[in-house]
Amino acid sequence: MPYLIPESPHHTRYEVKKSQFTGYAAPASSREQAMDFLAALRQQYPDARHHCWAYLLGPPAAPVSVAMNDDGEPSGTAGKPILNVLQHNNVGDVVIVVVRYFGGIKLGAGGLVRAYSAAAQMTLESLPTRQLVKQTTLKVETDFRHEQFVRHYVEQHQGDILQTHYQQHVVIELSLPDESIDELFSLAGSMGFTVRSD
Missing domain, CATH: 3.30.70.240 (Alpha-Beta Plaits)
Structure with missing residues (x-):
């Protein structure tokens, strides 16, 4: 079953109550590739409060591997919403990292879930993709x-x-x-x- 893969790295910015959520997406056909992308962003934005991420390897309908991480946010409020966005789109071999700068106003668990989902969705919707051809x-x-x-x-x-x-x-x-x-x-x-x- 053909599916889409990212053509190139891409990012979008989303702001809510002065907190900045920047979604970064990139091609990743292995865990190593996804982790290298995450490490590069941690190095680029060492002062960010959180670097939350999820990846989906292989075809989106039947992935070979998926993983996620909340990176210090309350459990289930960051990595899971990002992964959820990945699982409901026809894009595979992809990693999304959402870099958050805290704006001083607490968003609560529901607010965090919505913000991380929105950042991931915006990034994925505008991501340049191409068809993976066997x-x-x-x-x-x-x-x-x-x-x-x-x-x-x-x-x-x-x-x-x-x-x-x-x-x-x-x-x-x-x-x-x-x-x-x-x-x-x-x-x-x-x-x-x-x-x-x-």
Whole structure:
């Protein structure tokens, strides 16, 4: 099932009763990536009162892993509302950190839940995303005269050239969206180069 992933890091600011809630979202395909993003924000805003976060790895409908943290806010008032927003949108492989600067007026548990939810929702709604396309790694062995054709085909179909080895033939390791693979195999047959998936 295709789903959306963040295209680039993004942030929005939300203010309530002089407290500032800045939501930061970024791509994260592993716990390490999510924790690195959190660590960078802690370093950037060491004076903030709280750095509350949640992440969702894999497809939103059936995540591989989820986690959250209230970072000193009353239990269940920050990490859970952020995670709740993540679980009700079609965006996966994502981390959201809400950085809070306290404005001097207590919001109460209900107020905190609403503020963290709103900050996460605003950030996610305006987050630039792209469709995650399943890709497969292939090896193409071709003579030199078809190398440019193969490179052009991969570029046209939003694939990636991973590496190229030059021997008697050119061996190109590439990744290609699954829906473009059959066509490459049939072109290989008619043009005389070989494609294999290891």
